[in-house]
Amino acid sequence: xxxxxxxxxxxxxxxxxxxxxxxxxxxxxxxxxxxxxxxxxxxxxxxxxxxxxxxxxxxxxxxxxxxxxxxxxxxxxxxxxxxxxxxxxxxxxxxxxxxxxxxxxxxxxxxxxxxxxxxxxxxxxxxxxxxxxxxxxxxxxxxxxxxxxxxxxxxxxxxxxxxxxxxxxxxxxxxxxxxxxxxxxxxxxxxxxxxxxxxxxxxxxxxxxxxxxxxxxxxxxxxxx
Numbered sequence: 165x166x167x168x169x170x171x172x173x174x175x176x177x178x179x180x181x182x183x184x185x186x187x188x189x190x191x192x193x194x195x196x197x198x199x200x201x202x203x204x205x206x207x208x209x210x211x212x213x214x215x216x217x218x219x220x221x222x223x224x225x226x227x228x229x230x231x232x233x234x235x236x237x238x239x240x241x242x243x244x245x246x247x248x249x250x251x252x253x254x255x256x257x258x259x260x261x262x263x264x265x266x267x268x269x270x271x272x273x274x275x276x277x278x279x280x281x282x283x284x285x286x287x288x289x290x291x292x293x294x295x296x297x298x299x300x301x302x303x304x305x306x307x308x309x310x311x312x313x314x315x316x317x318x319x320x321x322x323x324x325x326x327x328x329x330x331x332x333x334x335x336x337x338x339x340x341x342x343x344x345x346x347x348x349x350x351x352x353x354x355x356x357x358x359x360x361x362x363x364x365x366x367x368x369x370x371x372x373x374x375x376x377x378x379x380x381x382x383x384x385x386x387x388x389x
Contacts, residue, residue, distance in 0.1 A: 239381055241374055242327060245338070249324035256317030263310040272299030335382045339375040342368050 266274065275298040284291050319341065326334020349365040 242378075242381055245371055245374075246324045246327050249320045249327070249338070253317040253320035253324065256313045256320065260310045260313040260317065263306050263313070267303050267306055271301055275299055330382050332382045332384060335375050335379070339372050343372050346372070 272295075275295045279291065279295060323334055323338045323341065327338060346365065346368055349361065349368065352361050353365055
């Protein structure tokens with residue numbers, strides 16, 4: 165059926181019943197059944213897809229895409245990874261030496277002196293509880309934690325050295341060692357969400373993705389020297 169045409173107004177009269185009706189979208193319908201944990205899970209999925217989104221930039225920004233891939237091929241981000249591993253190893257060595265220096269010392273007196281130097285309120289329950297727990301730490305635990313930090317720092321320096329020399333084994337070692345901590349970091353983000361934890365998670369995901377994606381930086385035949 166053709167709608168009637170009004171000659172005086174020069175327009176076609178269309179019945180409202182023929183027009184498409186607007187559907188009202190209620191926000192409550194969208195949010196029904198979505199829990200906070202599901203939102204966090206979706207955010208974590210976005211974190212895992214962040215490296216792919218960065219490396220698949222739209223064609224509308226060719227300059228950014230070319231510069232990013234140029235930096236990747238030149239090993240710019242690889243230098244950042246080497247620097248991060250080197251600094252992490254150094255901090256772990258210092259902490260390991262610091263724990264060894266506490267052996268055969270009065271930890272209760274040390275913890276109270278440290279709290280006084282840091283101007284901590286020892287009257288607060290949690291600070292007082294922490295200080296009392298530090299005073300009961302055994303020497304064997306200090307030695308074990310110190311050895312663990314020393315070994316982890318050594319691993320970080322080995323990874324940094326191998327990546328600097330463009331060794332293929334260092335690529336796999338760093339990718340596996342970094343990926344092993346990702347489930348723990350996801351657990352920390354889900355139950356104790358913070359900007360720092362989320363940033364560490366995203367950084368480690370980017371590092372693993374970068375090492376797997378850019379195998380051309382690690383030739384099968386090692387370079388001379």
